[in-house]
Amino acid sequence: MPSDAVGRFLAALDPGHRESVGGRPRAEQERLAEAWERELASDDELDTLDELSPSAAEAEAARRVLGREA
Template sequence: MQTDSLTRFLNALSPEHRQEVSGRPHEQQERLAAAWEAELERDVDLDTLDELSPAAAESEAARRVVEGGAGGGAS
């Protein structure tokens, strides 16, 4: 996992979620970032949002991963 993906994931989070995720172990942060990348790639609705606002699509995917545990979840 590239640190760049983790940095982009953290930047896409709301301040509240960013603080929560930053307090987790680094390995878990990387798993969440990987789940975020996968969410961006597979969700068709995010493709439409991405055309209008890439930052909004990234933020929505990050929220889904943290709140919904899409692929990352709390361990």
């Protein structure tokens, strides 16, 4: 399991998005990872989901972050 925020963010993405985001500049990956961490920390629904399935909560937060980017 990756220990840095970018690695954890990339791991939370589905394979297609992981490849796409992985090809972006590091600064952009870091910006997205920071947004992902804020999403995880600030959303109460994700807190509840995290108790049931941490990986599902991380994946949902990643989808939300990328959805805002589109």
